[in-house]
Amino acid sequence: MKPACYLAAVAALAVGVAGCDDDRASVFTPIGPLSYDFTVASAPAGLPGGTVAVGGGAATLTLSGLRDLSSGAYQFWAVSQDAAGQDVYTRIFGSVVEFFTTPGLDPVTGGVLIDPVTGDTIFVTDSTVIATAASPVNSYTGYIDPLVFSVRIIADSAGDGSAVDAANTILVTLETSAGATVPGAAKFLWRRISAAGGGAVSFGNFGGTEVVDTDASSARDFIYPVIGVGRAGIRGLEISVDFTRIGRPPVGFFYRGYLLDEDGAATMVDILRTGFSAVTVENRISLVDADIDGLLPGVSSVAIESSQIRNCGSGSTVPSCAGSLSLSGKAPFRIWVPGKFVLTLDPKNGGSGIGLNVVFEGDLPEIVADTTISS
Numbered sequence: 001m002k003p004a005c006y007l008a009a010v011a012a013l014a015v016g017v018a019g020c021d022d023d024r025a026s027v028f029t030p031i032g033p034l035s036y037d038f039t040v041a042s043a044p045a046g047l048p049g050g051t052v053a054v055g056g057g058a059a060t061l062t063l064s065g066l067r068d069l070s071s072g073a074y075q076f077w078a079v080s081q082d083a084a085g086q087d088v089y090t091r092i093f094g095s096v097v098e099f100f101t102t103p104g105l106d107p108v109t110g111g112v113l114i115d116p117v118t119g120d121t122i123f124v125t126d127s128t129v130i131a132t133a134a135s136p137v138n139s140y141t142g143y144i145d146p147l148v149f150s151v152r153i154i155a156d157s158a159g160d161g162s163a164v165d166a167a168n169t170i171l172v173t174l175e176t177s178a179g180a181t182v183p184g185a186a187k188f189l190w191r192r193i194s195a196a197g198g199g200a201v202s203f204g205n206f207g208g209t210e211v212v213d214t215d216a217s218s219a220r221d222f223i224y225p226v227i228g229v230g231r232a233g234i235r236g237l238e239i240s241v242d243f244t245r246i247g248r249p250p251v252g253f254f255y256r257g258y259l260l261d262e263d264g265a266a267t268m269v270d271i272l273r274t275g276f277s278a279v280t281v282e283n284r285i286s287l288v289d290a291d292i293d294g295l296l297p298g299v300s301s302v303a304i305e306s307s308q309i310r311n312c313g314s315g316s317t318v319p320s321c322a323g324s325l326s327l328s329g330k331a332p333f334r335i336w337v338p339g340k341f342v343l344t345l346d347p348k349n350g351g352s353g354i355g356l357n358v359v360f361e362g363d364l365p366e367i368v369a370d371t372t373i374s375s
Helices: 002-014
Strands: 035-042 049-055 058-064 073-081 087-101 125-131 148-156 171-174 187-191 202-205 229-235 238-247 255-260 266-271 303-312 341-347 360-362
Touching: 035 087, 049 187, 058 171, 073 148, 087 229, 229 360, 238 255, 238 341, 238 360
Parallel strands: none
Antiparallel strands: 035 229, 035 360, 049 058, 058 148, 073 087, 073 171, 087 125, 087 148, 171 187, 187 202, 229 238, 238 303, 255 266, 255 341, 341 360
8 A cells, every 4th residue: 555545544534535656546445356266186087007918919908198199109018027037018909999888769769768766867888899800909099988988999819929918018108200119218007917918907007017016006107186276367468277286197198277167168278387486497397398307497316396387368468478269158258157267188199179087176266256357
């Protein structure tokens, strides 16, 4: 408060009259738009995962969270060791089937089945064959259809003629070009079947075979940690979400922030970056390569210590804000509609639009969709 205002306010308490040249209507009026804050919490249900079952020379992989790719493919491998104790990666081939839910149809009328009690549509499970045992494949390009909930790969043949279930590990990699004969660095899903048999796969970075392994994990592995907290705020045309100590992405993955409306339509806010800093080389630096570059600001062996998603609506005059969000709602003064903010963990070669792997989410405060805002 200006000194003159302070004195006037004190005088007003005594005589009930005051005069001041402050540009606010009263000393209780805030300067600029209000900030509406909300919590962003972890929601890791969409992470890649699944199970492996082995027997009869084959391995059956039932996987979820494999979003569509714009290039490259997910590829399947059996890992064994040679006489020198070095890992040998052998391509494994088999059939691929997607499973999805679809509205059930009345066999008599052909109409959609409706629950007589709730009035909701009754959904049933169906499937689509991507590749058959007669024409086995070693790769899969993922799915984006929200009704698809899993993909099953029955790998029953290996490129070297060996039994698939005789391997140490069943491995899934994320390749940037299809048809790789040697796996790349993104070894992100695996199950150590020689040590622990069939069961849940691990998601992160596969660390290689250890002869002393006695369970499904190894000290050499990096298991993606579901950690961290997020705090968000909307102020005028600006949205800012600050994260503290979220998990470092597995190789081949990165973070993006989105706004979702009530119908699920997504608008990308930004990629994950460092926050503002007076040090130029640390200010708003892209963290797309946090998976492979441990020298980026705030990146440790397991976490990104401090990071941010931030953007503004087009036409905003907020300093140092990209202002690339399209206006929506009651244009030109509204950008926020009822919905939520989500942070996704996407493959770097993923398809366009929001992916399946939501790791943080938070509901936008209802008030921001009911308040005319400006920059």
